[in-house]
Amino acid sequence: MKKLASYPYIIWSAIFIVIPLILVFLYGITIPSETSIFGLKLSLDNFQRFLEPIYIKVLWRSIWLAIVSTLICVIIGYPFSMLLAKTNVKKRNMLLLLVIIPMWMNFLLRTYAWMTILGKKGLINNLLRDIGLPALNLLYNDGAVILGMVYNFLPFMILPIYTVLTKMDKSVLEAAEDLGANRFVVFLKIVFPLSLPGVISGITMVFMPAVSTFVISKLLGGGQFWLIGNLVEEQFLRINDWHFGSTIALILMVIILLAMGVMSKYDNKEDGGAGLW
Amino acid sequence: MVEKSIKRFYMFLIFLFLYAPIIVLIVFSFNDSRLQGSWDGFTLNWYRELFKSREIMKSLYYTISIALLSSVIATIIGTLSAIGIYNMKSYKKKILLNVNYLPVLNPDIVTGIALMTLFVFVKVRLGYVTLLLAHITFNIPYVILAVLPKLKQLPKDMTEAALDLGATPFYAFRKVMLPEISPGIITGALIAFTLSIDDFVISFFTTGSGISNLSITIYSMARRGIDPKINALSTLMFLSVLILMIIINKRTNKDFKRKDVY
Numbered sequence: 001m002k003k004l005a006s007y008p009y010i011i012w013s014a015i016f017i018v019i020p021l022i023l024v025f026l027y028g029i030t031i032p033s034e035t036s037i038f039g040l041k042l043s044l045d046n047f048q049r050f051l052e053p054i055y056i057k058v059l060w061r062s063i064w065l066a067i068v069s070t071l072i073c074v075i076i077g078y079p080f081s082m083l084l085a086k087t088n089v090k091k092r093n094m095l096l097l098l099v100i101i102p103m104w105m106n107f108l109l110r111t112y113a114w115m116t117i118l119g120k121k122g123l124i125n126n127l128l129r130d131i132g133l134p135a136l137n138l139l140y141n142d143g144a145v146i147l148g149m150v151y152n153f154l155p156f157m158i159l160p161i162y163t164v165l166t167k168m169d170k171s172v173l174e175a176a177e178d179l180g181a182n183r184f185v186v187f188l189k190i191v192f193p194l195s196l197p198g199v200i201s202g203i204t205m206v207f208m209p210a211v212s213t214f215v216i217s218k219l220l221g222g223g224q225f226w227l228i229g230n231l232v233e234e235q236f237l238r239i240n241d242w243h244f245g246s247t248i249a250l251i252l253m254v255i256i257l258l259a260m261g262v263m264s265k266y267d268n269k270e271d272g273g274a275g276l277w
Numbered sequence: 278m279v280e281k282s283i284k285r286f287y288m289f290l291i292f293l294f295l296y297a298p299i300i301v302l303i304v305f306s307f308n309d310s311r312l313q314g315s316w317d318g319f320t321l322n323w324y325r326e327l328f329k330s331r332e333i334m335k336s337l338y339y340t341i342s343i344a345l346l347s348s349v350i351a352t353i354i355g356t357l358s359a360i361g362i363y364n365m366k367s368y369k370k371k372i373l374l375n376v377n378y379l380p381v382l383n384p385d386i387v388t389g390i391a392l393m394t395l396f397v398f399v400k401v402r403l404g405y406v407t408l409l410l411a412h413i414t415f416n417i418p419y420v421i422l423a424v425l426p427k428l429k430q431l432p433k434d435m436t437e438a439a440l441d442l443g444a445t446p447f448y449a450f451r452k453v454m455l456p457e458i459s460p461g462i463i464t465g466a467l468i469a470f471t472l473s474i475d476d477f478v479i480s481f482f483t484t485g486s487g488i489s490n491l492s493i494t495i496y497s498m499a500r501r502g503i504d505p506k507i508n509a510l511s512t513l514m515f516l517s518v519l520i521l522m523i524i525i526n527k528r529t530n531k532d533f534k535r536k537d538v539y
Contacts (some may be wrong), residue, residue, distance in 0.1 A: 005364075006357070006358040006365065008354055009361070009417065009421075010373065012413075012414070013376050015395075016410065016411075016414040017380060018376060018393070019393055020392050020395040023391065023398055024387070024390065024391045027394065052525045054439070080291045083284050097522065098292060098296075100520055102295045102296065104475075104521075105312070105515055105518050106495065108477055108492050108495045109302070109507070109510075109511045109515075111499075112499045112507055113296055113301060114512075119502075121503060123301060124291075126315055151426070155295075208384060211384075212384035214386060215496065218500070218525075219496075220379055229384075229386050237482075246390070246394070249387050249391075260382075
């Protein structure tokens with residue numbers, strides 16, 4: 001009986017997880033053709049099409065903006081996690097809850113909030129107008145998209161780093177201090193290397209949604225602002241070229257797999273942190 | 278002393294960054310002007326309009342009904358399969374667990390277009406049913422991941438003891454196993470429910486005309502520009518999240534205390 005328990009899910013996951021991905025794969029490596037039997041022809045034309053300058057530019061912009069946002073999240077998130085890990089336990093749980101709560105609010109609303117602050121008729125520009133300054137173009141540029149990404153994904157960076165820091169063996173730090181290391185050396189040689197697993201899972205958790213988003217770029221970047229996610233959406237919902245859309249989706253998956261592969265490889269070299277997982 | 282105040286100031290700045298947009302949304306949901314920034318007095322007009330808007334009320338209904346149905350179905354299938362996976366042979370277990378991780382690790386947009394491709398391929402009309410199927414699909418993995426650790430904590434001989442003492446397998450499951458793993462099941466159900474309420478990307482691709490959840494409605498409204506009705510909606514949603522978080526937090530605290538006893 002116990003063995004039968006998983007059968008519904010085996011069937012479910014075959015139909016709704018495995019087959020859809022196989023379909024995307026098949027769409028990605030074929031093009032419509034009137035001469036062949038199924039109306040499809042095996043072809044890598046769509047991959048070649050992706051190499052055209054317009055698409056490559058979009059690809060680089062997506063990767064670049066995701067990297068910048070991830071870096072900003074590390075830079076402002078790491079010190080914050082350290083401070084959070086150092087506060088006393090009672091206050092800490094409260095503060096942790098405060099970090100988590102915005103994450104639970106619908107992320108469209110969080111993105112919309114920035115529209116109302118940065119927009120032409122938004123909060124900042126209205127305040128500027130009131131004191132007689134000219135309005136600024138804050139929305140619909142790289143900066144706004146990066147801001148939206150950092151705002152939406154910062155908790156994903158803070159939480160794993162915080163978790164690793166609180167689980168760290170304090171006696172190791174004391175030992176280093178006893179042996180004469182100053183605070184800076186202790187951080188550089190012990191705390192940071194030991195916290196790398198947290199940083200790495202933070203990086204993956206920020207980079208992945210950042211590189212594949214199409215909502216943040218659409219709302220904060222405007223109609224002309226394209227990331228790879230917008231390309232996929234466009235191909236599937238407006239242009240209806242599912243073959244090219246699937247090709248782009250496959251490329252997106254490869255990018256994420258590569259990023260995760262690089263991250264886990266880097267993680268394994270730091271054998272000091274392996275036990276903390 | 279200076280260092281301490283710098284640290285405090287830094288933490289304050291981060292919290293300001295996290296909460297300022299939400300506070301702005303809430304404050305201007307009571308503003309009598311369409312413009313953000315100019316305060317024209319207090320009003321509840323936007324709330325009134327919010328409840329009058331058929332578009333929003335309809336999507337609220339769809340959001341809640343999809344979230345309830347999908348989380349209940351996903352919890353049942355997920356719990357059963359967690360038990361199944363736990364008792365599986367190692368290589369089969371590995372395969373199914375890896376498949377289970379696919380929707381968790383894949384970007385939402387890929388899961389979304391993959392499901393859409395499937396539905397269109399088998400010629401199912403996109404709408405309520407496909408939306409529900411999609412939500413169940415991305416919810417099950419989280420339920421499994423919540424229940425599995427509880428199963429691992431369960432002493433293996435406990436169900437056997439119950440069976441030796443004459444309990445039927447179902448009775449043993451209901452009386453011995455279920456009470457032990459129920460915290461995991463409830464956590465899984467709550468995760469599933471909130472994920473379903475919050476989802477935009479997968480819903481966006483798997484729904485058809487006329488059926489849209491709150492996220493999709495907010496997206497289409499936000500694309501048209503600033504609308505104070507969304508502010509009012511944000512305030513209400515933020516309050517519900519706050520209440521839900523407090524409840525969950527109390528639950529997990531209880532859970533921790535229970536663990537301490539053992």
